[in-house]
Amino acid sequence: MAKAFLLLLALTVSSLAWAQNDTPGIDSTWAYDEDEDYIEIPFNAINDTTQVHVRTFSQSTIDSLKADDELSYQQPPTVAESLWQRIKRWLGWLLRSLFERTTTTDIGRFIIYVLVLGALIVIVLTLLRVNAFRMFYSADTTSKPGYQVFHENIHDMDFETLIREATGKKEFRLATRLVFLQALKILADKNLIDFAPGKTNHDYVDEVTPAEIKTGLNQLSYYFDYAWYGNFSITEKHFENISQTFSSWKEKIK
Numbered sequence: 001m002a003k004a005f006l007l008l009l010a011l012t013v014s015s016l017a018w019a020q021n022d023t024p025g026i027d028s029t030w031a032y033d034e035d036e037d038y039i040e041i042p043f044n045a046i047n048d049t050t051q052v053h054v055r056t057f058s059q060s061t062i063d064s065l066k067a068d069d070e071l072s073y074q075q076p077p078t079v080a081e082s083l084w085q086r087i088k089r090w091l092g093w094l095l096r097s098l099f100e101r102t103t104t105t106d107i108g109r110f111i112i113y114v115l116v117l118g119a120l121i122v123i124v125l126t127l128l129r130v131n132a133f134r135m136f137y138s139a140d141t142t143s144k145p146g147y148q149v150f151h152e153n154i155h156d157m158d159f160e161t162l163i164r165e166a167t168g169k170k171e172f173r174l175a176t177r178l179v180f181l182q183a184l185k186i187l188a189d190k191n192l193i194d195f196a197p198g199k200t201n202h203d204y205v206d207e208v209t210p211a212e213i214k215t216g217l218n219q220l221s222y223y224f225d226y227a228w229y230g231n232f233s234i235t236e237k238h239f240e241n242i243s244q245t246f247s248s249w250k251e252k253i254k
Contacts, residue, residue, distance in 0.1 A: 154185040154195060172234035173227045179246050180224040183217060186253060201225065216249030 065071055081089070159182040166175040184204055188195040193207045201221045208214040223242050226232045234242075 154181050154188070157181070157185070159185065167236075167239065170236070172236060172239040173232075175239055176223055176227040176234055176242055179242060180220050183220050183246065183249065186250065187213075187217070190253060212252050213249070216245070216252065219245055220249065 159178055163175050163178045163182070166172070166178060180201065184193065184195055187193040187204070187208065192209070192213070193204050195204075201224055205214065205218050205221050208217055220242070223245070227234045
């Protein structure tokens, strides 16, 4: 029993000695070498004599930076939108959405082309002062005379009286038509044209042979086309020019 106790005591002392030698001390450290063996590396501590200078921030500089508005990155306070602002924001979103859809799809691009073409047609018709909607509704009967174009008997008409009455009522479109009909009556009386119902003004122009007479009649026909068929508004000043053209043309026939 005593021998067993002495053997146990010897093993305990050996274990403590081995553990003390394998623990890194103040003057050594441990690391793995290339063969992954745990080895002791001597370590010699040297007193650190470096002077440490503690630096502090300038409080005045910090305060000035805080007071600088350009360095303020806080979110602005939320302001409630008015009804008009909401409407504008919604309209902006709607326009952006429509523009995106119309430029990224075939049907959208087709609609854009149609709208642009329609706008160009409207602009041209507006500049020419042509009422393109006349084909969709019946024109006002008060703006037209009570007889059909070129279907009345021009030989029974008192043009001087009719033209005077039309200009007195400021109906210069009607007066322009009557001037052209009077020109046709003069040509028919001179046997320069064959007046017959159903013919157009261009038919009569083609029948005229003398160049100077044909040119004047063609100009009167031009005024008649734009005033009567084109539905252009004829002012008093315009009609004065038409009357002067007619008078000059009539002198050439005599």
